[in-house]
Amino acid sequence: MSKYVGGALIPTLKIDRGDRSNLAFQLTVALRNLILSGDLATGTRLPASRTLARDQGVSRTTVISAFEQLAAEGLLDSRIGAGTYVSAGLRTPRQTTVEEARPVEELPHLARLGAGVREPFAPRLGHPPVPRAFVTGMPAFDAFPVALWSRISSQYWRENRASIMSYPDAAGLHELRQAICQHLSANRGLVCEPEHVFIFSGAQDAFTQLARMLVNPGDRVWLENPGAIGARNAFLSCGAEPVAVPVDEEGIDVEAGLSAAPDFRIAFVTPAYQHPLGVTMSLERRMQLLDAADRAGAFIVEDDYVGEFHYGETTLPPLKTLDGGQRVIYVGTFSKTLFPAVRLGFAVMPPALAPMIERTLAAIAHGVTHSVQGIVARFITEGHFAAHIRRMRGIYAARRDALLDAAARDLAGRLAVRWTETGFHTVAMIADGGPEEWALAKAAGDAGLALTPLSRYALEPIARRGVALGFSAVPPVEIERGVKALAAVIDRLAP
Known part of the structure; x- marks a missing residue:
């Protein structure tokens, strides 16, 4: 903060003449915000009341009223013959250093959950919640x-x-x-x-x-x-x-x-x-x-x-x-x-x-x-509701069939896609010698697909290697395109 004999320069301090609120109130709020944000650091000398009044185009009485209010709040100290200063004992957020700040997980009054969600917790969604090929758990927005x-x-x-x-x-x-x-x-x-x-x-x-x-x-x-x-x-x-x-x-x-x-x-x-x-x-x-x-x-x-x-x-x-x-x-x-x-x-x-x-x-x-x-x-x-359920069963059955037919044509030897008669998704087991499931999920995500490894759902390690393939969220044509794209991803990852 630049200094001069009349106190600190405060170029960001502005009075809004279009505001109907009292000028002393406006000045008090503006100075308070600058102090609490740390823009006016502790120990900073403010301009004399006459100087600040001239700079802001207000009466000296207005400035004195603001100073008195902030002094009453403990934010300013007035020293006879020496001027008005930001209180030396004040601690603002900006004045707390990184070294002084305590990590949240060390704070003693937080519950176990609030102190930090860790394993075996897991995020509920492993992908952006938007309709795309193989996203799981999402109904057909386009058919509602x-x-x-x-x-x-x-x-x-x-x-x-x-x-x-x-x-x-x-x-x-x-x-x-x-x-x-x-x-x-x-x-x-x-x-x-x-x-x-x-x-x-x-x-x-x-x-x-x-x-x-x-x-x-x-x-x-x-x-x-x-x-x-x-x-x-x-x-x-x-x-x-x-x-x-x-x-x-x-x-x-x-x-x-x-x-x-x-x-x-x-x-x-x-x-x-x-x-x-x-x-x-x-x-x-x-x-x-x-x-x-x-x-x-x-x-x-x-x-x-x-x-x-x-x-x-x-x-x-x-x-x-x-x-x-x-x-x-x-x-x-x-x-x-x-x-x-x-x-x-x-x-x-x-x-x-x-x-x-x-x-x-x-x-x-x-x-x-x-x-x-x-x-x-x-x-x-x-x-x-009953009519909607009946209609959606037909739509989801058609999307399931599209996935299974396309998988039989394009994923044979790459993924073993399981037949299903219920739900919004099925599982596909990775063939022997195929890619690691997390690597496959990442590569598929880069290609605009949504794959969820089965191990993500596991509380303890499981022997199965596979991914969940959703079919409910997008029309058959997008599912078929997604299957072709997935086959290409697997081929790129193949040893």
Whole structure:
């Protein structure tokens, strides 16, 4: 800062004559900002009141008023016969050196999670969330009935303001809870009552809230290995001890889980379409899991994230339909059936848990926006949701066929692409002698494709070498182009 006998030059200090606020107030705010930002360093002498008044074109009284206010705040020191200075004891952000700053992870008052998310946590998205060949978990934006959605939204917003603009019920809008029950009964064979259905800001929010309410630090939680990353992170964030349970062609290996942790508190599973391997849990394995939960006094969290999208003739109903012991918490999401930005999920609780869940959510949760719930409820009750699901099944089946046909033609000998009758993606195993899966994923990303290595989903190392190939997000022509591009990438990486 340049100095002269009249005090510091302050070229950035400006008074806005177009501003209707008091000039003394403006000058006070401007000087305060310069001091707190460090632009006027501690110990700096300010110009004399007459000098500053002349420089700014204001009265001396205005300057004196500003100086007095800042002195009262402890930012300025006035010394008789010596002038006005920025307080010597003041510490501003700019004056804290790198050496003096304490690393965040060393701060004593941060929780384990806040101090730094580390392994075995993993980012939930390994690619930019935009539609492109082989992106996973993304519905077809191009096929969504936007005009219909807009019409229903417009109708909703013309209703009574008191009902649509008030604070939402933390448990969820009754109309939506009832509509979900009706849909699950008709389309998934799952019978439930509205008071047992709770609405969340997406399935991930449901997992996090359930973990907070059901898991104590150190509780052992079975997690499919490989398995869903978001659910894993939710339980880890609450201090759970993760138990990596292998997955075979029948789903989670219950015997392996019991061998590792017979005293488990929660088992997280994806029975309809195991994430990411794509196997469907067999009936025998489902009964084993229910029996294990009964004996351990544990709960099962069933994530039915794409159960609506089955392209074969028959499918097993949700695990919860077999739940005689009332151990299963069924979680669904509208992010896949509608679109991710809707941020809406739900959980069907065992009746014995429902009162506790309702009390806890009422105490700590904010609820989901009324408008989103109300629009989705109307979308369901007017029959649009069921029609949308039926239409999308046909679209996704065609995109799956495009992937499988193109893979048989262009990826033979490079990748073994698995047949699938459910979901938004399939898996492709890398042939012997083929590229390392992470190297393949990176090279594919450079080519504009989205590949996710199977090991990314693993809590503990797995023997499988492969990648997940999504087919839901883009039309068949883009899938076919993507397959050709992927074949070229593999050939470039070949020894």
